[in-house]
Amino acid sequence: MSAAREPIGVIGTGYVGLVTAAGFAELGSDVVCVDIDAEKVARLNRGEIPIYEPGLAELVAKNRERLTFTTDIAPALERARLLFVAVGTPPTYSGDADLSAVNAVVGAMPASDRHALVMKSTVPVGTGANTKRLFAEQGKSGFRYVSCPEFLKEGTAVADFLAPDRVVVGDDGDWAGDAVVDLYRPLLVPDEGGNGPGQLVRTDIASAEMVKLASNAFLATKISFINEIANVCEETGADVVEVARGMGLDERIGPKFLNAGIGFGGSCFPKDVTALKQLAGNSGYHFQLLNSVIEVNELQKRRVIGKLEKHLGGLVGKRIALLGLAFKPNTDDMREASSLVLAARLQAAGADVVAHDPISGEVAKPMLRGVELAPDALSAAHGADAVVLVTEWQEFRDLDLADLRAAMRGDVLIDGRNALDGEAAVAAGLRYEGIGRTARS
Numbered sequence: 001m002s003a004a005r006e007p008i009g010v011i012g013t014g015y016v017g018l019v020t021a022a023g024f025a026e027l028g029s030d031v032v033c034v035d036i037d038a039e040k041v042a043r044l045n046r047g048e049i050p051i052y053e054p055g056l057a058e059l060v061a062k063n064r065e066r067l068t069f070t071t072d073i074a075p076a077l078e079r080a081r082l083l084f085v086a087v088g089t090p091p092t093y094s095g096d097a098d099l100s101a102v103n104a105v106v107g108a109m110p111a112s113d114r115h116a117l118v119m120k121s122t123v124p125v126g127t128g129a130n131t132k133r134l135f136a137e138q139g140k141s142g143f144r145y146v147s148c149p150e151f152l153k154e155g156t157a158v159a160d161f162l163a164p165d166r167v168v169v170g171d172d173g174d175w176a177g178d179a180v181v182d183l184y185r186p187l188l189v190p191d192e193g194g195n196g197p198g199q200l201v202r203t204d205i206a207s208a209e210m211v212k213l214a215s216n217a218f219l220a221t222k223i224s225f226i227n228e229i230a231n232v233c234e235e236t237g238a239d240v241v242e243v244a245r246g247m248g249l250d251e252r253i254g255p256k257f258l259n260a261g262i263g264f265g266g267s268c269f270p271k272d273v274t275a276l277k278q279l280a281g282n283s284g285y286h287f288q289l290l291n292s293v294i295e296v297n298e299l300q301k302r303r304v305i306g307k308l309e310k311h312l313g314g315l316v317g318k319r320i321a322l323l324g325l326a327f328k329p330n331t332d333d334m335r336e337a338s339s340l341v342l343a344a345r346l347q348a349a350g351a352d353v354v355a356h357d358p359i360s361g362e363v364a365k366p367m368l369r370g371v372e373l374a375p376d377a378l379s380a381a382h383g384a385d386a387v388v389l390v391t392e393w394q395e396f397r398d399l400d401l402a403d404l405r406a407a408m409r410g411d412v413l414i415d416g417r418n419a420l421d422g423e424a425a426v427a428a429g430l431r432y433e434g435i436g437r438t439a440r441s
């Protein structure tokens with residue numbers, strides 16, 4: 001795409017690391033990707049992409065000669081000044097972020113005046129300050145630190161990298177922050193010297209760390225808010241889809257993340273909302289709102305059970321088909337997926353559960369004991385008393401609802417994402433109920 005640019009290292013080849021590496025390679029950098037998982041590195045070296053992410057395999061293949069995959073940190077240190085850190089920060093039992101992988105990276109760094117860690121992993125506010133303290137204690141105070149949080153969405157991560165809303169760089173105003181901004185330059189707005197849409201936010205390290213947590217917590221709050229509006233709509237005869245349309249036209253509110261459904265999942269929102277709540281608590285502030293955001297989300301996953309019970313008059317011996325398992329479409333990620341809670345609750349209530357997901361079946365299998373996995377939507381619906389749309393994959397939106405009805409034993413269709421045409425469902429002989437809309441039959 002452009003002339004040779006600064007080589008970089010990326011530590012961690014999960015979805016953030018791999019997309020970042022392939023993205024910077026596309027912009028012209030040589031990238032040394034380091035991962036402790038030898039098997040993953042071997043797969044990447046064979047040209048296999050360990051995760052499902054649209055466009056990623058193509059981007060990696062296109063830039064193959066600029067990408068090196070290794071378990072050894074030495075070539076990254078030798079060739080690159082900037083070492084992007086994209087390792088996991090999963091929640092601990094208490095909900096705090098587990099920083100052991102981040103700390104292992106910090107510990108593995110040599111004393112150097114030439115290098116900087118650029119933190120992509122989502123970390124608590126204060127991690128930068130702690131890392132700098134650790135570096136100082138270990139005699140590595142020449143090592144620079146930059147916070148550069150990631151805003152990629154699974155399913156559209158490649159497009160998000162190449163056309164970011166904003167690029168946030170938190171640093172101490174030194175060469176390392178300048179070098180990170182230069183790397184992103186082509187993706188920044190013309191005023192910043194680029195030809196992309198990205199607004200630059202250059203700030204201090206703690207503020208950059210907080211932008212990430214606050215953004216995810218705000219989006220999660222928006223979802224829990226519209227889900228509660230949906231629940232009130234059900235009681236009052238309003239239609240949440242119409243309400244969200246009316247609200248979203250106010251520019252201050254905006255139309256995005258106002259889709260009511262059966263709760264948010266994924267590797268980020270549940271973890272980051274809890275982590276921010278914990279971070280606040282640990283620093284002596286009780287973040288009231290976030291408790292409700294989490295609680296509403298848990299209850300929202302369970303409300304579908306009530307709808308099924310109401311329509312079927314009990315769940316014992318009933319066959320329920322789940323369409324979609326992944327936490328959202330276009331990913332095989334099952335982390336914190338609402339389908340897991342739903343399936344377990346249905347089984348506990350005595351129902352037989354069958355499911356189909358276009359991609360995540362194999363990933364989901366070990367997590368869904370006793371759930372029958374069907375090869376396609378109509379096979380899942382075959383003989384079912386009720387069908388629940390859990391994840392709004394396009395192929396489910398395109399389903400012929402008359403075929404769906406014909407495959408079923410019963411006639412109940414619960415649309416957990418308000419993604420289907422309720423009138424067409426009724427015309428096909430189904431009893432249709434969405435989220436926050438009047439049931440139709």
Ligand code: UGA
Binds near residue numbers: 257258267328
């Ligand atoms: C989220 C953020 O959107 C990204 O900006 C961020 O970089 C990422 O977390 C991260 O921290 O790594 P992601 O988890 O990929 O991205 O998924 P989203 O598209 O944000 O969806 C999250 C959940 O919210 C899904 O379960 C989705 O079904 C649900 N959702 C989303 C709703 O229920 N309603 C909506 O209107 C929107």
